[in-house]
Amino acid sequence: ASGQVVITNIHYYQEQAASPLSLTQALQRFAQGDFSLFEPPTLTVGQLSLFEHPALTFGIRDRGVWVRLALENQTGAIQARRLTAGMTWLEQVDVFYISSGRTQTYTGGDGLAANEHLLPAVGIVFALDIADGQSEVWLRVQSLDPITLPIRLESLEQAQQTDSKAHLTSGLLYGILLALAAFQLVLYRILKHRNALFYTLYVGTFVVMNFGYTGYGFAWIYPQNPVIQNYSTLFFMVLHAIFGLLFMRSFLKVRKNFPRLDRGLKLYMLVGLLAITTCTLAQTHLLSALWAFGYITLTTLIMILTSLISITKVKDARYFLLAVCCSMAGLCVTSLSTLGLMPYSQLGYHSAEIGVVCEAFILAIIVTNRLKVIENERITTKFLATYDPLTKLFNRHAFEQMTTKLLQQAEHYHAPLSMAILDLDHFKAINDNYGHHVGDMALKHIADIMKHAARPNDIVARWGGEEIVVLMPNTRLTDAHTLCEELRETICNSPLVTADDESIVITASIGLASTKDYPTFSLLFRAADEQLYLAKKLGRNLVKFVLPSKRGSDLNEA
Numbered sequence: 001a002s003g004q005v006v007i008t009n010i011h012y013y014q015e016q017a018a019s020p021l022s023l024t025q026a027l028q029r030f031a032q033g034d035f036s037l038f039e040p041p042t043l044t045v046g047q048l049s050l051f052e053h054p055a056l057t058f059g060i061r062d063r064g065v066w067v068r069l070a071l072e073n074q075t076g077a078i079q080a081r082r083l084t085a086g087m088t089w090l091e092q093v094d095v096f097y098i099s100s101g102r103t104q105t106y107t108g109g110d111g112l113a114a115n116e117h118l119l120p121a122v123g124i125v126f127a128l129d130i131a132d133g134q135s136e137v138w139l140r141v142q143s144l145d146p147i148t149l150p151i152r153l154e155s156l157e158q159a160q161q162t163d164s165k166a167h168l169t170s171g172l173l174y175g176i177l178l179a180l181a182a183f184q185l186v187l188y189r190i191l192k193h194r195n196a197l198f199y200t201l202y203v204g205t206f207v208v209m210n211f212g213y214t215g216y217g218f219a220w221i222y223p224q225n226p227v228i229q230n231y232s233t234l235f236f237m238v239l240h241a242i243f244g245l246l247f248m249r250s251f252l253k254v255r256k257n258f259p260r261l262d263r264g265l266k267l268y269m270l271v272g273l274l275a276i277t278t279c280t281l282a283q284t285h286l287l288s289a290l291w292a293f294g295y296i297t298l299t300t301l302i303m304i305l306t307s308l309i310s311i312t313k314v315k316d317a318r319y320f321l322l323a324v325c326c327s328m329a330g331l332c333v334t335s336l337s338t339l340g341l342m343p344y345s346q347l348g349y350h351s352a353e354i355g356v357v358c359e360a361f362i363l364a365i366i367v368t369n370r371l372k373v374i375e376n377e378r379i380t381t382k383f384l385a386t387y388d389p390l391t392k393l394f395n396r397h398a399f400e401q402m403t404t405k406l407l408q409q410a411e412h413y414h415a416p417l418s419m420a421i422l423d424l425d426h427f428k429a430i431n432d433n434y435g436h437h438v439g440d441m442a443l444k445h446i447a448d449i450m451k452h453a454a455r456p457n458d459i460v461a462r463w464g465g466e467e468i469v470v471l472m473p474n475t476r477l478t479d480a481h482t483l484c485e486e487l488r489e490t491i492c493n494s495p496l497v498t499a500d501d502e503s504i505v506i507t508a509s510i511g512l513a514s515t516k517d518y519p520t521f522s523l524l525f526r527a528a529d530e531q532l533y534l535a536k537k538l539g540r541n542l543v544k545f546v547l548p549s550k551r552g553s554d555l556n557e558a
């Protein structure tokens with residue numbers, strides 16, 4: 001039987017006086033011809049009608065509006081229908097169903113606690129039994145939020161389909177946005193970077209705001225509290241804008257690049273927050289609505305302008321701009337269609353959500369990318385603090401720190417510990433003959449040999465220039481000597497082969513000392529260094545050390 005109950009025409013009237021009209025007065029006005037005929041816009045793309053469900057829009061106003069629907073039931077029987085008459089945020093919607101001189105009255109809207117007529121994501125709905133022949137529905141709507149009245153008269157099966165579609169769309173939207181926000185929150189937990197936190201709050205406040213205006217909050221969470229319903233959406237709208245600005249300041253480095261603008265933004269955010277808090281606490285609904293809509297529009301413009309002027313200064317600012325433009329475009333279409341400045345359609349109404357999803361995706365990608373760069377820099381800095389970039393051996397600083405610790409342990413456990421200092425022979429000649437580049441290759445080559453020769457607990461570090469130090473825990477001088485001898489031999493038997501296929505024999509001199517006689521780092525180092533000097537003096541390619549019993553003599557020569 002669907003389709004055989006039709007709305008034949010729609011008339012509307014905007015009250016002029018602050019005091020509301022009664023139904024009788026409205027009927028009189030209609031009879032006098034004060035009502036206007038509503039002509040829904042039409043636009044079809046192929047089979048699809050963009051303005052499938054006519055919607056009347058009156059913007060934000062403090063006076064009531066009347067709508068009259070003329071119905072015709074051609075089925076010859078009473079038909080059950082569901083009438084959707086307005087968005088979930090409307091404060092009060094009175095419905096008068098008139099047939100054969102009898103009037104039935106219903107009241108819905110979010111101004112009334114636990115209102116059963118409010119269906120989240122769908123609107124304010126009424127179940128009507130439509131009498132055979134002609135009948136009328138009269139609606140009176142009063143709200144300080146935008147008065148947007150999509151009108152649908154649906155059979156019960158159609159209504160069910162509409163509901164499923166609406167819940168599915170909302171589920172999808174929340175799913176995507178919450179997943180993106182959760183991902184950034186995890187990144188924030190790990191990397192502690194503000195970009196990720198502000199992103200989470202920016203997207204999170206949008207979800208809360210959306211939960212408010214779609215009516216889920218009122219239907220599911222605070223049905224007894226119309227005050228929360230009336231103010232939460234507007235409050236979170238401003239909060240969403242503020243987190244957007246905080247995110248932008250951090251991402252576009254506004255404080256560093258435009259200090260004066262940054263100070264202005266701080267003030268702007270403070271004013272935004274104070275104003276909406278005051279309006280909310282004072283429960284001035286009209287002012288809150290005007291402030292919230294104005295503030296979010298101005299904020300989006302500020303974000304667009306700031307990203308425009310940041311393009312030359314900040315990497316990825318152009319993507320930030322693209323993201324904000326997506327959201328701005330969506331928000332504009334939704335605002336214009338809810339405020340009645342452009343024809344209302346479902347697509348238009350959902351544009352803000354589509355825009356925000358696009359924005360959230362783009363922002364998630366650029367934030368993750370930014371965090372990757374920051375993390376890489378952090379890893380590099382950490383690496384450079386510990387390692388020598390050329391040879392990838394520990395650097396001098398790391399070596400000193402580790403040695404101090406190991407010396408304390410050796411002393412505590414009365415364990416032996418040896419230190420060797422290795423210096424390449426005539427290294428200057430390699431640089432001079434083959435170039436600095438080959439000198440570097442030689443250093444790397446020797447470092448690789450030493451890494452390979454070192455035992456798991458040995459510590460090999462580049463002390464500086466062509467000097468490499470080795471700390472050998474739990475190693476007596478004689479064992480250390482054997483190891484150093486092997487190392488010296490390996491080095492001189494492993495010539496460096498250059499890119500030109502030239503083979504360069506490299507030799508090294510090594511000085512060795514043990515903690516048995518030199519218990520502190522400086523003494524140990526100086527002793528090893530003295531032995532190195534001796535090795536050089538005695539002709540190079542040698543390992544030199546002092547026997548503990550005969551300090552100063554040099555019995556072991558390679």
Ligand SMILES: Nc1nc2c(ncn2[C@@H]2O[C@H](COP(=O)(O)OP(=O)(O)OP(=O)(O)O)[C@@H](O)[C@H]2O)c(=O)[nH]1
Pocket residue numbers: 390423424425426427428429431435436437438439440443464465466536540
């Ligand atoms: N290619 C290269 N050369 C370096 C690096 N660090 C230091 N040098 C060079 O190493 C050379 C060390 O020269 P010297 O101290 O005179 O010692 P040497 O030529 O090895 O002679 P002996 O130590 O007496 O055998 C200098 O020419 C430095 O410029 C480096 O990282 N890369």
